[in-house]
Amino acid sequence: MTSEPAADNHATHDCRRYIDNLSDYADGTLDDDLCRELETHMEHCENCRVVVNTFTKTVTLYHQLPAPEIPNTVRERLYKVLDLREFRPEDDE
Numbered sequence: 001m002t003s004e005p006a007a008d009n010h011a012t013h014d015c016r017r018y019i020d021n022l023s024d025y026a027d028g029t030l031d032d033d034l035c036r037e038l039e040t041h042m043e044h045c046e047n048c049r050v051v052v053n054t055f056t057k058t059v060t061l062y063h064q065l066p067a068p069e070i071p072n073t074v075r076e077r078l079y080k081v082l083d084l085r086e087f088r089p090e091d092d093e
């Protein structure tokens, strides 16, 4: 029952939960409620906006291939992006 500060201490575990649903989201098969939840989260979370943008682009590319599954390597890379940003709260590039 802890309320985490939303501003600087970004709750990346929330992001990871959403990332687990990203493939469905990108496919447009994600549950409507979750979809809205994810989009609401993205409004306040630049990390997820970047990840989702990257992810949907990747998915679009992969849709041109016969393999419907997102490779684990892609997911791993997404997690790494979040982990990196977790250590660099001031993303000033």
Ligand SMILES: [Zn+2]
Pocket (backbone or CB within 6 Å): 014, 015, 041, 045, 046, 047, 048
């Ligand atoms: Zn997020």
